[in-house]
Amino acid sequence: xxxxxxxxxxxxxxxxxxxxxxxxxxxxxxxxxxxxxxxxxxxxxxxxxxxxxxxxxxxxxxxxxxxxxxxxxxxxxxxxxxxxxxxxxxxxxxxxxxxxxxxxxxxxxxxxxxxxxxxxxxxxxxxxxxxxxxxxxxxxxxxxxxxxxxxxxxxxxxxxxxxxxxxxxxxxxxxxxxxxxxxxxxxxxxxxxxxxxxxxxxxxxxxxxxxxxxxxxxxxxxxxxxxxxxxxxxxxxxxxxxxxxxxxxxxxxxxxxxxxxxxxxxxxxxxxxxxxxxxxxxxxxxxxxxxxxxxxxxxxxxxxxxxxxxxxxxxxxxxxxxxxxxxxxxxxxxxxxxxxxxxxxxxxxxxxxxxxxxxxxxxxxxxxxxxxxxxxxxxxxxxxxxxxxxxxxxxxxxxxxxxxxxxxxxxxxxxxxxxxxxxxxxxxxxxxxxxxxxxxxxxxxxxxxxxxxxxxxxxxxxxxxxxxxxxxxxxxxxxxxxxxxxxxxxxxxxxxxxxxxxx
Amino acid sequence: xxxxxxxxxxxxxxxxxxxxxxxxxxxxxxxxxxxxxxxxxxxxxxxxxxxxxxxxxxxxxxxxxxxxxxxxxxxxxxxxxxxxxxxxxxxxxxxxxxxxxxxxxxxxxxxxxxxxxxxxxxxxxxxxxxxxxxxxxxxxxxxxxxxxxxxxxxxxxxxxxxxxxxxxxxxxxxxxxxxxxxxxxxxxxxxxxxxxxxxxxxxxxxxxxxxxxxxxxxxxxxxxxxxxxxxxxxxxxxxxxxxxxxxxxxxxxxxxxxxxxxxxxxxxxxxxxxxxxxxxxxxxxxxxxxxxxxxxxxxxxxxxxxxxxxxxxxxxxxxxxxxxxxxxxxxxxxxxxxxxxxxxxxxxxxx
Ligand SMILES: Nc1ncnc2c1ncn2[C@@H]1O[C@H](COP(=O)(O)OP(=O)(O)O)[C@@H](O)[C@H]1O
Ligand SMILES: [Mg+2]
Numbered sequence: 067x068x069x070x071x072x073x074x075x076x077x078x079x080x081x082x083x084x085x086x087x088x089x090x091x092x093x094x095x096x097x098x099x100x101x102x103x104x105x106x107x108x109x110x111x112x113x114x115x116x117x118x119x120x121x122x123x124x125x126x127x128x129x130x131x132x133x134x135x136x137x138x139x140x141x142x143x144x145x146x147x148x149x150x151x152x153x154x155x156x157x158x159x160x161x162x163x164x165x166x167x168x169x170x171x172x173x174x175x176x177x178x179x180x181x182x183x184x185x186x187x188x189x190x191x192x193x194x195x196x197x198x199x200x201x202x203x204x205x206x207x208x209x210x211x212x213x214x215x216x217x218x219x220x221x222x223x224x225x226x227x228x229x230x231x232x233x234x235x236x237x238x239x240x241x242x243x244x245x246x247x248x249x250x251x252x253x254x255x256x257x258x259x260x261x262x263x264x265x266x267x268x269x270x271x272x273x274x275x276x277x278x279x280x281x282x283x284x285x286x287x288x289x290x291x292x293x294x295x296x297x298x299x300x301x302x303x304x305x306x307x308x309x310x311x312x313x314x315x316x317x318x319x320x321x322x323x324x325x326x327x328x329x330x331x332x333x334x335x336x337x338x339x340x341x342x343x344x345x346x347x348x349x350x351x352x353x354x355x356x357x358x359x360x361x362x363x364x365x366x367x368x369x370x371x372x373x374x375x376x377x378x379x380x381x382x383x384x385x386x387x388x389x390x391x392x393x394x395x396x397x398x399x400x401x402x403x404x405x406x407x408x409x410x411x412x413x414x415x416x417x418x419x420x421x422x423x424x425x426x427x428x429x430x431x432x433x434x435x436x437x438x439x440x441x442x443x444x445x446x447x448x449x450x451x452x453x454x455x456x457x458x459x460x461x462x463x464x465x466x467x468x469x470x471x472x473x474x475x476x477x478x479x480x481x482x483x484x485x486x487x488x489x490x491x492x493x494x495x496x497x498x499x500x501x502x503x504x505x506x507x508x509x510x511x512x513x514x515x516x517x518x519x520x521x522x523x524x525x526x527x528x529x530x531x532x533x534x535x536x537x538x539x540x541x542x543x544x545x546x547x548x549x550x551x552x553x554x555x556x557x558x559x560x561x562x563x564x565x566x567x568x569x
Numbered sequence: 570x571x572x573x574x575x576x577x578x579x580x581x582x583x584x585x586x587x588x589x590x591x592x593x594x595x596x597x598x599x600x601x602x603x604x605x606x607x608x609x610x611x612x613x614x615x616x617x618x619x620x621x622x623x624x625x626x627x628x629x630x631x632x633x634x635x636x637x638x639x640x641x642x643x644x645x646x647x648x649x650x651x652x653x654x655x656x657x658x659x660x661x662x663x664x665x666x667x668x669x670x671x672x673x674x675x676x677x678x679x680x681x682x683x684x685x686x687x688x689x690x691x692x693x694x695x696x697x698x699x700x701x702x703x704x705x706x707x708x709x710x711x712x713x714x715x716x717x718x719x720x721x722x723x724x725x726x727x728x729x730x731x732x733x734x735x736x737x738x739x740x741x742x743x744x745x746x747x748x749x750x751x752x753x754x755x756x757x758x759x760x761x762x763x764x765x766x767x768x769x770x771x772x773x774x775x776x777x778x779x780x781x782x783x784x785x786x787x788x789x790x791x792x793x794x795x796x797x798x799x800x801x802x803x804x805x806x807x808x809x810x811x812x813x814x815x816x817x818x819x820x821x822x823x824x825x826x827x828x829x830x831x832x833x834x835x836x837x838x839x840x841x842x843x844x845x846x847x848x849x850x851x852x853x854x855x856x857x858x859x860x861x862x863x864x865x866x867x868x869x870x871x872x873x874x875x876x877x878x879x880x881x882x883x884x885x886x887x888x889x890x891x892x893x894x895x896x897x898x899x900x901x902x903x904x905x906x907x908x909x910x911x912x913x914x915x916x917x918x919x920x
Binding site for chain 1: 782783784785786787788789791792795796798799800801802803804805
């Protein structure tokens with residue numbers, strides 16, 4: 067391949083005692099898609115922030131087309147042709163697509179060059195299949211569309227190297243295909259791309275070459291990802307083999323949660339239409355489906371955030387009279403939300419506060435309106451130990467923890483109360499293999515103890531591995547339910563598109 | 570070249586150091602104004618210090634001034650903890666003053682009158698604060714704007730009252746009739762104005778701290794303020810927490826008015842509060858929304874206020890300087906708060 071577009075040499079960056087990057091070398095050639103792999107906390111984001119000028123490295127240099135480059139901030143990076151799509155987007159929600167593109171781009175006589183902007187937008191859309199309505203406000207865009215806008219924004223500013231930090235973590239499987247097609251088309255035009263992901267099958271399908279980071283160091287390089295197995299790459303990432311969890315045979319008991327003809331209304335997203343399902347003690351029920359087919363409403367009803375407009379629900383044989391988190395918790399429900407950061411935790415407060423939040427009013431943590439700080443602290447400390455949550459202590463700001471540790475904390479706060487039913491959405495989204503495996507093992511252990519678990523997910527492989535039965539949602543209904551013996555990716559796929567349900 | 574970099578944690582001593590730095594910066598900046606006014610900076614600040622804290626009488630005067638700002642500071646601190654943006658402490662104070670004055674004018678045993686004045690004044694403040702909170706919870710009306718605008722409504726309503734039906738017929742001035750003598754708050758030290766309300770204010774601060782730090786309501790207030798979505802998911806009735814916070818905050822601001830009527834003025838006039846409600850915002854910010862910090866912050870502002878008057882008499886620098894110092898201290902504090910989230914880092918030579 068041609069001379070490197072970007073070279074990073076001996077990059078070292080520490081945060082206090084943590085060496086986030088330790089003499090990392092990396093290069094990208096024009097037209098090359100480079101995969102950057104590593105577990106959570108391996109230093110991928112830090113390395114890319116150094117390249118993008120957000121952090122100054124402690125040591126090392128960056129060369130652009132062979133010449134040393136001084137990148138001190140994102141403006142320098144953009145001027146050098148480096149564009150970055152962050153894990154968290156940087157868009158102005160009230161402005162339109164076009165306005166977001168034109169922010170910071172000087173027009174003639176201080177005026178915005180709308181016509182010129184539109185022309186560029188259309189051109190980018192034609193070239194790479196990245197289309198967006200220029201006049202829609204960003205707040206009306208889906209997450210996938212916002213990501214597309216971030217990519218267009220980078221191209222708009224003339225990026226020759228595009229960095230994508232875990233772009234697929236927020237996408238539905240169908241959206242991933244669209245993203246990959248666009249990235250391939252950009253690479254074909256000579257753009258360099260750095261693609262960060264945990265998902266090995268994606269990396270194998272998309273990238274030309276991979277760099278694997280572990281604890282801030284380069285743990286290995288993979289020259290032919292397509293011909294390397296996921297197991298080999300996983301071993302590079304973790305430093306040891308990852309075994310699939312063992313699912314013991316179990317005989318399910320009586321139903322611990324039932325929905326009977328549940329419908330919803332007045333809720334953003336797809337409403338439920340006469341959904342009936344059940345999960346038994348010692349059983350894991352998967353809920354599959356293309357996102358936006360009512361999974362959100364289902365999770366909200368079961369976790370007590372939304373009252374159904376019709377139908378009924380029982381937990382452990384008792385009819386639910388009032389749909390509120392506290393009511394359902396009291397009946398024995400455990401809940402883990404889809405969005406850890408915004409719904410699960412209070413990032414600015416101590417971790418301990420988030421860990422006791424749903425049960426703060428119960429005897430466990432307070433008496434007659436007075437908190438029991440010793441009990442709260444003891445609980446948090448015990449869970450941190452039991453779940454090996456990596457953090458300095460219970461008083462650490464929750465927001466300082468990595469995704470995997472946050473998920474462990476959320477799991478701990480529910481499982482400590484031995485729920486009879488557990489509802490979780492996207493339990494391992496954004497987690498690395500090691501953390502995901504830990505979560506899976508906990509689910510299986512709960513199943514062995516007789517807990518009924520509902521897993522709402524988009525990752526079919528994960529559902530097939532974990533679940534005893536899988537129900538597929540389509541347009542707010544249960545299109546069909548398959549036992550693990552009958553379920554295959556192909557059959558689930560058919561149900562997900564509504565093809566089989568209608569017969 | 571320097572740049573800001575996000576911090577992962579904030580050292581504990583920052584809580585103490587930041588307000589001190591902000592105050593020092595404000596005093597240094599304002600020394601320029603003193604110099605422009607033609608006075609010696611050291612001399613002017615010297616007069617301020619001795620007039621506000623120089624002898625025991627000065628100290629009692631400063632404490633009497635600090636009391637209403639402790640209450641409004643607590644009112645704002647608690648409201649802001651829940652992210653209920655109560656800018657209306659001024660109006661709530663006035664409402665508390667009017668209500669307590671009405672009650673205090675009814676003949677009854679003194680201790681009963683004082684108790685009723687406190688209860689009714691707090692209730693009046695609470696009711697006023699409930700208005701912006703309800704508008705926000707029910708109709709998503711911006712609470713900054715509504716609570717601020719309500720201040721003017723209440724101020725002019727008060728003016729209309731004391732210019733009209735409630736005018737003191739005896740004196741003929743636009744002031745309300747006085748409360749009963751028996752309802753005047755007892756003075757603690759003979760020959761000073763140090764009244765019982767000051768002690769209540771000093772006790773209110775630790776009580777509020779306990780409420781925020783050690784009760785389930787305080788927990789819910791903190792969580793709701795930091796992340797209402799997680800609070801709701803965690804089973805907290807966010808709307809109810811906001812309304813409770815408003816009631817609490819308004820009641821505290823109302824008590825500021827009660828103290829001014831019962832302990833200082835014994836009646837209501839148009840300038841019963843020289844902006845104590847707004848000063849409460851400065852106090853709360855300097856205290857970093859910690860109820861315990863409210864006491865020293867309020868005493869500082871009170872000292873600046875009493876000191877500025879004496880300085881003005883001695884040096885001819887206008888007493889408005891006290892408001893400039895307040896405003897500058899607030900701005901300096903807001904800038905200083907940036908450094909709890911960011912640090913300054915030197916990066917390589919400029920490109
Ligand atoms: N701003 C920061 N301050 C302190 N530590 C940080 C900061 N950013 C990242 N780290 C730490 O550096 C390490 C690498 O993090 P990161 O680059 O985000 O990893 P990745 O993106 O591979 O998950 C982690 O241990 C993380 O806790
Ligand atoms: Mg990352």
